[in-house]
Amino acid sequence: MFDVTRYAIAAESIVDAGRFLYQRGWSPATSSNYSARIDDEHIAITVSGRHKGQLGAGDVMVVDLSGQPVQSNCRSSAETRLHTVLYELFPDVGAVLHTHSVKATVLSRLLEPGRALELEGYELQKAFSGVQTHESVLSVPVFDNTQDIDALARETRAWFAEHPEQPGYLIRGHGLYTWGNTMADCLRHVEAFEFLFECELETMRVRP
Amino acid sequence: MFDVTRYAIAAESIVDAGRFLYQRGWSPATSSNYSARIDDEHIAITVSGRHKGQLGAGDVMVVDLSGQPVQSNCRSSAETRLHTVLYELFPDVGAVLHTHSVKATVLSRLLEPGRALELEGYELQKAFSGVQTHESVLSVPVFDNTQDIDALARETRAWFAEHPEQPGYLIRGHGLYTWGNTMADCLRHVEAFEFLFECELETMRVRP
Amino acid sequence: MFDVTRYAIAAESIVDAGRFLYQRGWSPATSSNYSARIDDEHIAITVSGRHKGQLGAGDVMVVDLSGQPVQSNCRSSAETRLHTVLYELFPDVGAVLHTHSVKATVLSRLLEPGRALELEGYELQKAFSGVQTHESVLSVPVFDNTQDIDALARETRAWFAEHPEQPGYLIRGHGLYTWGNTMADCLRHVEAFEFLFECELETMRVRP
Amino acid sequence: MFDVTRYAIAAESIVDAGRFLYQRGWSPATSSNYSARIDDEHIAITVSGRHKGQLGAGDVMVVDLSGQPVQSNCRSSAETRLHTVLYELFPDVGAVLHTHSVKATVLSRLLEPGRALELEGYELQKAFSGVQTHESVLSVPVFDNTQDIDALARETRAWFAEHPEQPGYLIRGHGLYTWGNTMADCLRHVEAFEFLFECELETMRVRP
Numbered sequence: 001m002f003d004v005t006r007y008a009i010a011a012e013s014i015v016d017a018g019r020f021l022y023q024r025g026w027s028p029a030t031s032s033n034y035s036a037r038i039d040d041e042h043i044a045i046t047v048s049g050r051h052k053g054q055l056g057a058g059d060v061m062v063v064d065l066s067g068q069p070v071q072s073n074c075r076s077s078a079e080t081r082l083h084t085v086l087y088e089l090f091p092d093v094g095a096v097l098h099t100h101s102v103k104a105t106v107l108s109r110l111l112e113p114g115r116a117l118e119l120e121g122y123e124l125q126k127a128f129s130g131v132q133t134h135e136s137v138l139s140v141p142v143f144d145n146t147q148d149i150d151a152l153a154r155e156t157r158a159w160f161a162e163h164p165e166q167p168g169y170l171i172r173g174h175g176l177y178t179w180g181n182t183m184a185d186c187l188r189h190v191e192a193f194e195f196l197f198e199c200e201l202e203t204m205r206v207r208p
Numbered sequence: 209m210f211d212v213t214r215y216a217i218a219a220e221s222i223v224d225a226g227r228f229l230y231q232r233g234w235s236p237a238t239s240s241n242y243s244a245r246i247d248d249e250h251i252a253i254t255v256s257g258r259h260k261g262q263l264g265a266g267d268v269m270v271v272d273l274s275g276q277p278v279q280s281n282c283r284s285s286a287e288t289r290l291h292t293v294l295y296e297l298f299p300d301v302g303a304v305l306h307t308h309s310v311k312a313t314v315l316s317r318l319l320e321p322g323r324a325l326e327l328e329g330y331e332l333q334k335a336f337s338g339v340q341t342h343e344s345v346l347s348v349p350v351f352d353n354t355q356d357i358d359a360l361a362r363e364t365r366a367w368f369a370e371h372p373e374q375p376g377y378l379i380r381g382h383g384l385y386t387w388g389n390t391m392a393d394c395l396r397h398v399e400a401f402e403f404l405f406e407c408e409l410e411t412m413r414v415r416p
Numbered sequence: 417m418f419d420v421t422r423y424a425i426a427a428e429s430i431v432d433a434g435r436f437l438y439q440r441g442w443s444p445a446t447s448s449n450y451s452a453r454i455d456d457e458h459i460a461i462t463v464s465g466r467h468k469g470q471l472g473a474g475d476v477m478v479v480d481l482s483g484q485p486v487q488s489n490c491r492s493s494a495e496t497r498l499h500t501v502l503y504e505l506f507p508d509v510g511a512v513l514h515t516h517s518v519k520a521t522v523l524s525r526l527l528e529p530g531r532a533l534e535l536e537g538y539e540l541q542k543a544f545s546g547v548q549t550h551e552s553v554l555s556v557p558v559f560d561n562t563q564d565i566d567a568l569a570r571e572t573r574a575w576f577a578e579h580p581e582q583p584g585y586l587i588r589g590h591g592l593y594t595w596g597n598t599m600a601d602c603l604r605h606v607e608a609f610e611f612l613f614e615c616e617l618e619t620m621r622v623r624p
Numbered sequence: 625m626f627d628v629t630r631y632a633i634a635a636e637s638i639v640d641a642g643r644f645l646y647q648r649g650w651s652p653a654t655s656s657n658y659s660a661r662i663d664d665e666h667i668a669i670t671v672s673g674r675h676k677g678q679l680g681a682g683d684v685m686v687v688d689l690s691g692q693p694v695q696s697n698c699r700s701s702a703e704t705r706l707h708t709v710l711y712e713l714f715p716d717v718g719a720v721l722h723t724h725s726v727k728a729t730v731l732s733r734l735l736e737p738g739r740a741l742e743l744e745g746y747e748l749q750k751a752f753s754g755v756q757t758h759e760s761v762l763s764v765p766v767f768d769n770t771q772d773i774d775a776l777a778r779e780t781r782a783w784f785a786e787h788p789e790q791p792g793y794l795i796r797g798h799g800l801y802t803w804g805n806t807m808a809d810c811l812r813h814v815e816a817f818e819f820l821f822e823c824e825l826e827t828m829r830v831r832p
Contacts, residue, residue, distance in 0.1 A: 029335035029399040051392075100332060102403060106410045109329070121733070123769060123798035124724060127653035133771050134797060145331060147341050173342060174331035184675075191653040195726060202730045204414045205621070206828045237543035237607040259600075308540060310611060314618045317537070353539060355549050381550060382539035412622045413829070445751035445815040467808075516748060518819060522826045525745070561747060563757050589758060590747035620830045 002042040002062060002070070010036035010044035011060035013095065013183040018046070020187065021099055022053025026194065031100040032175070033077035035087075036183055041065055043087055047074045081153035086179050089160055093179045095186040100175040103197040108142050108170040110204070116141045117170065119196050127192035128167045129185055138196075139163070142170045168193055210250040210270060210278070218244035218252035219268035221303065221391040226254070228395065229307055230261030234402065239308040240383070241285035243295075244391055249273055251295055255282045289361035294387050297365055298372070301387045303394040308383040311405040316350050316378040318412070324349045325378065327404050335400035336375045337393055346404075347371070350378045376401055418458040418478060418486070426452035426460035427476035429511065429599040434462070436603065437515055438469030442610065447516040448591070449493035451503075452599055457481055459503055463490045497569035502595050505576055509595045511602040516591040519613040524558050524586040526620070532557045533586065535612050543608035544583045545601055554612075555579070558586045584609055626666040626686060626694070634660035634668035635684035637719065637807040642670070644811065645723055646677025650818065655724040656799070657701035659711075660807055665689055667711055671698045705777035710803050713781055714788070717803045719810040724799040727821040732766050732794040734828070740765045741794065743820050751816035752791045753809055762820075763787070766794045792817055 014034045021027045021034075032052050035045040042062055046052070050059045061072040065088055067080040077083075083096045111117060119138040125131050128138065141159055146152055156169060156177070167189050168178030176193055180186035222242045229235045229242075240260050243253040250270055254260070258267045269280040273296055275288040285291075291304045319325060327346040333339050336346065349367055354360055364377060364385070375397050376386030384401055388394035430450045437443045437450075448468050451461040458478055462468070466475045477488040481504055483496040493499075499512045527533060535554040541547050544554065557575055562568055572585060572593070583605050584594030592609055596602035638658045645651045645658075656676050659669040666686055670676070674683045685696040689712055691704040701707075707720045735741060743762040749755050752762065765783055770776055780793060780801070791813050792802030800817055804810035 028403050029332060029396045031332055031335060051396075100403075102406045102410060105330065105332070105403075106407050106414075109407075110411065110414060121769070121797045122729065123795070124653060124655055124729070127655060134769055135771075145329070145342055147343075171331070173329045188653045188675075195652050195724075195729075198726045199730050199733075201410065201414065202726060202825065203734065206730075206734060206825065206832055208414055208416065208832065236611050237540060237604045239540055239543060259604075308611075310614045310618060313538065313540070313611075314615050314622075317615075318619065318622060353537070353550055355551075379539070381537045409618065409622065416622055416624065444819050445748060445812045447748055447751060467812075516819075518822045518826060521746065521748070521819075522823050522830075525823075526827065526830060561745070561758055563759075587747070589745045617826065617830065624830055624832065 002038045006038045007042075007044055007062060010038050014044060014046060014060050015055040017095075017097065017183060017187060018052040018055040021097070021190065022051075024194075026099040026101040026190065027052040028100065033079055033083070033098050034096070035083045036095045037087055037093065038062065040091075042070060043083065045076050045080060045083060048077050078147075079149055081149055082156060082177060085153045085157040086160070086177075089157055090164065090179070092181050094181050095183040096177065096179040097186050097190055098175060098177050099190055099194075101194055101197070103194060103201055104170055104176045105173055107197050107201055108172045108174070111142050111172075113144070113172075117200070119200070122196055122199065124192050124195055127188055129180065129189075130165065139166055140168060140170055140193075141166075142172055145172045145174045210246045214246045215250075215252055215270060218246050222252060222254060222268050223263040225303075225305065225391060225395060226260040226263040229305070229398065230259075232402075234307040234309040234398065235260040236308065241287055241291070241306050242304070243291045244303045245295055245301065246270065248299075250278060251291065253284050253288060253291060256285050286355075287357055289357050290364060290385060293361045293365040294368070294385075297368055298387070300389050302389050303391040304385065304387040305394050305398055306383060306385050307398055307402075309402055309405070311402060311409055312378055312384045313381055315405050315409055316380045316382070319350050319380075321352070321380075325408070327408070330404060330407065332400050332403050335396055337388065337397075338373065347374055348376060348378055348401075349374075350380055353380045353382045418454045422454045423458075423460055423478060426454050430460060430462060430476050431471040433511075433513065433599060433603060434468040434471040437513070437606065438467075440610075442515040442517040442606065443468040444516065449495055449499070449514050450512070451499045452511045453503055453509065454478065456507075458486060459499065461492050461496060461499060464493050494563075495565055497565055498572060498593060501569045501573040502576070502593075505573055506580070506595070508597050510597050511599040512593065512595045513602050513606055514591060514593050515606055515610075517610055517613070519610060519617055520586055520592045521589055523613050523617055524588045524590070527558050527588075529560070529588075533616070535616070538612055538615065540608050540611050543604055545596065545605075546581065555582055556584060556586055556609075557582070558588055561588045561590045626662045630662045631666075631668055631686060634662050635681075638668060638670060638684050639679040641719075641721065641807060641811060642676040642679040645721070645814065646675075648725075648818075650723040650725040650814065651676040652724065657703055657707070657722050658720070659707045660719045661711055661717065662686065664715075666694060667707065669700050669704060669707060672701050702771075703773055705773050706780060706801060709777045709781040710784070710801075713784055714803070716805050718805050719807040720801065720803040721810050721814055722799060722801050723814055723818075725818055725821070727818060727825055728794055728800045729797055731821050731825055732796045732798070735766050735796075737768070737796075741824070743824070746820060746823065748816050748819050751812055753804065753813075754789065763790055764792060764794055764817075765790070766796055769796050769798045 033046045035043045061074045062070040117140040178189040241254045243251045269282045270278040325348040331342045386397040449462045477490045478486040533556040594605040657670045685698045686694040741764040747758045802813040
């Protein structure tokens with residue numbers, strides 16, 4: 001059982017995030033899914049296939065950390081396990097956002113298989129929690145896209161168990177996953193990633 | 209004769225779609241035309257030459273499936289027949305949108321004559337009704353632009369009779385046609401196409 | 417003497433146009449100037465140096481066709497004569513808009529001196545009054561920028577006396593001039609030009 | 625001691641500027657900091673780490689010209705000294721804005737170390753206070769990014785003591801500093817710089 005008020009607050013943060021992310025063009029055409037922690041065992045998460053700029057009362061459900069619906073007949077995103085492994089791994093994480101921008105999609109396809117996106121020398125790296133200087137290196141792994149979500153869940157869990165200081169990852173041709181202790185932190189991470197992806201692509205346009 | 213309430217609902221969905229599509233920059237300078245099915249024999253469609261972001265009560269008329277005005281002295285778009293052949297061919301189609309974005313225009317001019325735009329490996333392909341995996345290939349034919357709309361109507365009808373699973377087409381230097389069972393489906397298709405066109409162009413910028 | 421109500425209507429159309437054009441990013445940083453005809457001898461025109469997205473009651477004045485202020489101590493744009501020659505030359509013209517977009521600026525600098533921008537094969541060319549087909553050629557002359565406005569006024573007047581069917585021109589590194597019988601026509605021309613400029617630049621990015 | 629009403633007016637101009645600059649995408653992810661002069665010895669400045677599109681009553685504090693907080697337990701930006709040296713150097717300056725756009729970030733990284741960004745032949749250069757013609761040269765120095773703000777403060781102070789006519793500078797991979805006698809002047813300078821940065825990058829895309 002979970003606290004209903006905590007669910008309502010988590011759901012509201014998801015609805016507001018959706019309005020923002022859709023308006024920015026980062027969650028087009030019913031893509032993306034978002035979640036927020038309710039307690040140690042439950043998260044609120046978007047119902048599959050909904051318009052992310054128009055989320056309402058019926059569009060956020062509850063799942064447990066194994067990804068099973070709780071008190072709901074709705075179906076959560078096929079990618080629910082990609083969210084829950086992050087909550088399992090990082091007890092302080094309070095929100096996970098998965099977005100589908102043009103920049104993340106294109107950049108992830110342009111990188112050679114097996115290569116991470118390395119970001120260095122950008123002041124905006126300091127927008128990520130715990131980063132104090134632009135002289136650090138941000139390493140964003142790129143996982144191959146797959147419809148086998150359980151396998152990808154295991155793969156991302158294993159990678160971030162080894163690299164807990166990194167704030168997100170890309171799936172090739174698909175999008176970004178990032179997280180934070182609060183929804184505000186998590187939205188700041190999305191903004192910072194999108195900024196850096198655009199910087200990288202803009203640079204590649206001029207220096208192909 | 210058609211049901212007036214069904215006309216009013218169809219017209220409202222067109223007015224709302226116009227506000228959205230204009231605001232996105234996909235229907236500039238009075239370009240584009242939109243339609244929605246009223247019943248087996250009638251569709252609501254935009255009057256020729258109107259500002260698509262400012263559609264009002266007098267800007268949506270009724271035509272039958274041969275493209276003739278019904279209970280109206282207005283003139284519908286010169287491209288009305290491109291809409292009606294789709295309603296004839298696909299009894300489940302409830303809405304058709306024709307948009308004029310920069311991306312669709314440029315991409316259609318950059319492709320060699322006779323070549324379709326092939327899209328593969330994008331998670332967002334799943335935004336099209338019936339597509340289950342990013343591993344499918346989306347094939348978007350590009351027809352040459354012409355002022356002979358009857359000829360183009362026959363050509364598109366013949367192509368989609370052969371390829372009913374494909375969700376849209378381009379006219380070179382002109383724009384996109386896509387459709388869906390509901391206006392919401394159709395708008396999702398426009399968003400997904402525009403996303404994919406931008407991905408393709410962004411990739412071509414970096415890898416000319 | 418001019419009709420005050422006609423002045424007020426002209427001024428309102430300018431204020432509304434400014435809000436739209438600024439929001440689109442086509443009149444940044446107090447650049448641009450706009451005018452609308454009051455009668456055969458008077459036009460309403462923006463006062464020099466005002467924020468175009470925040471035009472108010474005190475920001476539109478009256479000048480005669482020689483560019484002299486009428487019933488006003490304000491100073492109109494240094495480029496007032498570029499407006500008035502168009503009203504002199506074309507008795508049907510009711511509005512002139514001069515905008516400063518990034519695309520117009522960059523494109524005009526990339527073209528070789530002496531060469532016009534030629535646009536062909538775009539369906540959107542039909543957005544210009546009098547154009548019936550995408551198979552026509554739109555020829556946009558590019559004049560060198562100068563602070564000698566009288567000379568440029570004579571030069572543009574002479575060119576358009578010879579080419580009355582062309583709907584606008586560029587000044588190198590500076591911006592666009594276009595006009596129409598009504599403000600709505602003129603705004604449609606701005607939108608169509610900006611669309612075509614973006615198409616041309618997007619194509620040049622991919623095919624440098 | 626400072627006049628509280630002057631503080632409140634300065635703070636309001638900062639809150640409004642933040643909403644505008646964030647909405648344009650020039651202050652993402654809690655980056656940027658803004659200030660406005662209260663009197664000869666005090667400035668209002670943003671508290672460190674706040675969301676610039678959502679600034680409120682508690683997000684603007686007072687510092688003296690040495691950068692020390694006055695009547696406040698808040699911490700101002702680490703870059704406070706970059707603001708205060710400009711107020712010391714230029715008694716007429718009333719506002720300083722530091723923004724973090726993609727264009728400023730990318731352009732500053734593309735320029736060779738030691739080279740200033742030279743802008744010439746753009747009509748929009750006239751948006752800078754005191755510039756009368758597009759034939760002037762605007763020279764924007766690019767300082768290397770550092771976490772040693774005191775050193776950078778001395779360096780920028782020395783450079784602008786020699787070049788008081790130049791309206792701003794870049795920090796590599798970081799962002800833009802510009803100023804003006806009023807907040808409106810300063811915002812006009814940001815808009816003009818961003819326009820020119822975009823023109824330069826757009827040109828580099830087409831002519832790499």
